[in-house]
Amino acid sequence: MKPLAAALFILAAAVAVTAGSRLAHNDAINTVDKSAVLMGTFVNIKVPVTDGLSRADAAAAIDKAMDEIRRVERLFSVYMDDSEISRLNRAKKGEAVKIEEEAFSLIERSADFSLATDGAFDITVKPLVDLWSEARRSGKVPSDEEVRSARSRVGFRDLILDRGERTVAFGKDAMALDMGAVAKGYAADMAARTLAENGVRNAIVGCGGDMRCLGVRSPGKGWKVGIRHPRDKGRTFMDIVLSDAAVDTSGDYEKFFIAGGRRFSHIIDPRTGYPAEGAVSATVVSDDSVTSDAFATALCVLGSEGLRRLADTGPGGAIIISYKNGGLSIDTTKGFKERYHAIKTADIR
Ligand code: AMP
Ligand code: MG
Numbered sequence: 001m002k003p004l005a006a007a008l009f010i011l012a013a014a015v016a017v018t019a020g021s022r023l024a025h026n027d028a029i030n031t032v033d034k035s036a037v038l039m040g041t042f043v044n045i046k047v048p049v050t051d052g053l054s055r056a057d058a059a060a061a062i063d064k065a066m067d068e069i070r071r072v073e074r075l076f077s078v079y080m081d082d083s084e085i086s087r088l089n090r091a092k093k094g095e096a097v098k099i100e101e102e103a104f105s106l107i108e109r110s111a112d113f114s115l116a117t118d119g120a121f122d123i124t125v126k127p128l129v130d131l132w133s134e135a136r137r138s139g140k141v142p143s144d145e146e147v148r149s150a151r152s153r154v155g156f157r158d159l160i161l162d163r164g165e166r167t168v169a170f171g172k173d174a175m176a177l178d179m180g181a182v183a184k185g186y187a188a189d190m191a192a193r194t195l196a197e198n199g200v201r202n203a204i205v206g207c208g209g210d211m212r213c214l215g216v217r218s219p220g221k222g223w224k225v226g227i228r229h230p231r232d233k234g235r236t237f238m239d240i241v242l243s244d245a246a247v248d249t250s251g252d253y254e255k256f257f258i259a260g261g262r263r264f265s266h267i268i269d270p271r272t273g274y275p276a277e278g279a280v281s282a283t284v285v286s287d288d289s290v291t292s293d294a295f296a297t298a299l300c301v302l303g304s305e306g307l308r309r310l311a312d313t314g315p316g317g318a319i320i321i322s323y324k325n326g327g328l329s330i331d332t333t334k335g336f337k338e339r340y341h342a343i344k345t346a347d348i349r
Contacts, residue, residue: 020209020227020228020248020249020250020251020254020281020283020296021206021209021210021211021225021226021227021228021247021248021249021283022206022209022211022225022226022228022236023044023046023204023206023211023223023224023225023226024224024225024226024236024239029048029217029218030048030049030050031046031047031048031049032046032047032049032055032058032059032062033045033046033047034059034062034063034066036066036069038066038069038070038073038187038207039069039072039073039077039183039184039187039207039208040079041184041207041208042206042208043066043069043187043191043205043206043207043208044205044206045062045065045066045191045195045203045204045205045206046203046204047061047062047195047200047202047203048202048203048217048218050202050218050219053199053200053201057198057199058200060198061194061195061198061199061200062195064194064195064198065191065192065194065195065198065205066191067194068187068190068191068193068194069187069190069191069207071190072183072186072187072190073183073187075100075102075103076103076106076179076183076186077183078126078178078179078180084099084100084103085103085177085179087099088103088168088177089126089176089177091168091169091170092170092173093170093171093172093173093174093175094169094170094171095169095170096160096162096165096167096168096169097167097168097169098165098166098167099166099167099168101166104161104163104166104168106179106182106183106186106290107123107159107161107168107177107179108161108163109182109290109294110123110156110179110182110294111123111156111159111161113182113294113295113298114156116310117294117295117298117301117302117306117310118302119155119156119270119271120269120270120271120278120298120301120302120306121181121294121295121297121298121301122154122155122156122270123156123159123177123178123179123181123182124153124154124155124156124158124159124175124176124177124270125154125178125268125270126154126175126176126177126178127150127151127153127154127174127175127176128147128150128151128154128268128270128273129178129180129266129268130150131146131147131150132264132266132268132275133266135257135259135264136255136256136257136264136266139257139259140259141259141260141264147273147274148273150273151270151272151273152172153172153173153174153175153176154175154270154273155172155270157171158170158171158172158175159171159175159177181250181267181293181294181297182290182293182294182297184207184208184209184210184289184293185207185210185246185248185288185289185290185291185292185293185294186289186290186293187207187210188205188206188207188210188211188212188246188289189212189246189288189289189290191205191207191212192205192212192214192289195214196214200214201214201215202214202215202216202217203215204217204223207289209228209248209249209250209296210246210247210248210289210292210293211223211225211242211246211247211248211289212246212288212289213225213242213243213244213245213246214244215243215244216243221241222241222242222243222341223241223242223243224239224240224241225239225240225241225242225247226238226239226345227239227240227247227249227283227319228249228251228281229346229348230251230252230253230280230281230321230328231253231280231328232346233253235345235346236345236346237330237344237345237346237347237348238319238342238343238344238345239342239343239345240285240340240341240342240343241340241341242285242340244287245285245286245287245316246285246286246287246288246289246291246292247283247284247285247292248283248284248289248292248293248296249281249282249283249284249296250267250281250282250293250296250297250299250300251279251280251281251282251300251321252265252266252267252275252276252279252280252281252300253280253281254266265277265300267297267300267301268301269301270301276300276301277303278299278300278301278302278303278304278305278306278322279299279300279302279303279304279320279321279322280321280322280323280328281300281320281321282295282296282297282298282299282300282318282319282320282321283296283318283319283320284296284299284315284316284317284318285315285316285317285318285340286315286316286317287315287316291315292315295310295315295318296318299318299320303320303322304320304322304331306320307320307331307332307333316339317332317333317335317336317339317340318332318333318336319331319332319333319336320332321348327349328348328349329348329349330348
């Protein structure tokens with residue numbers, strides 16, 4: 001293997017085992033299967049070759065879906081200076097920036113998720129994400145004053161959206177957006193749409209922990225997805241079975257750091273400015289990956305309390321792992337196990 005290919009392979013393997021939801025062992029099926037490292041994560045698309053779809057057509061459709069993910073990345077990446085989001089993030093307070101319809105729509109949906117989660121989900125969290133990312137690099141926990149200062153630049157209520165003009169403006173100084181909690185979900189949805197537009201009826205798209213299923217893996221059999229054990233990356237604790245649905249898992253085991261015996265998650269509670277402590281991990285099943293992605297992040301902030309509150313109005317189903325009485329404990333929305341044919345694969349404690 002060439003050095004670059006070898007490096008990519010190692011990165012892909014490392015990312016694959018850390019992803020929160022992943023394809024479980026499914027019976028041997030004849031599939032076209034392709035992987036790539038995109039959006040800083042491991043992307044995998046599998047298409048079963050059944051009823052008339054040739055391997056060449058399946059492969060061509062997957063290539064188009066991968067291109068679609070690259071296109072989404074160019075819209076939302078904060079690591080690319082010319083993305084729509086980076087362009088917006090350079091705006092001064094009060095400056096209305098016209099942006100592409102697609103980016104506007106995802107920002108609009110994100111604002112709705114903020115309302116639905118009482119601000120636990122908030123794409124204006126970037127100043128705090130930057131502060132805590134720096135802390136992860138330096139190993140030094142920021143002072144309360146530094147947290148307060150970054151926190152004062154955060155708040156979805158100060159994001160001014162004008163649907164008619166398709167503009168976004170910041171109501172406070174030095175605000176900025178981070179779409180990291182929904183962009184991979186959006187990419188998975190768009191990849192699934194591209195596959196469908198190219199004649200694919202059954203597929204599974206994995207974009208990091210976001211899994212989006214189209215149809216079934218074989219007639220009468222849904223896609224089996226494993227949910228990662230949050231303290232043992234090599235194991236799953238539950239398999240669920242899905243068709244035409246999306247599942248995503250967020251957890252405190254990604255990009256975390258430990259200082260003074262405390263674990264600091266990469267998910268921030270925008271209301272306090274400190275890393276979320278609501279849950280160890282949260283898994284959400286819904287009809288689309290954007291919804292699963294947003295609520296999985298939000299539930300890491302809200303914890304089991306959020307599960308109860310969102311059960312009626314939120315997505316299809318959710319699982320929360322949190323510490324109770326000194327051990328890990330599982331909480332699910334009512335009827336979750338029956339609805340998704342959940343099979344326990346390991347003990348959680
Ligand atoms: P996810 O892995 O989908 O849970 O997304 C986590 C990423 O979203 C983080 O790395 C941050 O970039 C960003 N983020 C952190 N906290 C929040 C939050 N409370 N609401 C929205 N985005 C967040
Ligand atoms: Mg998310």
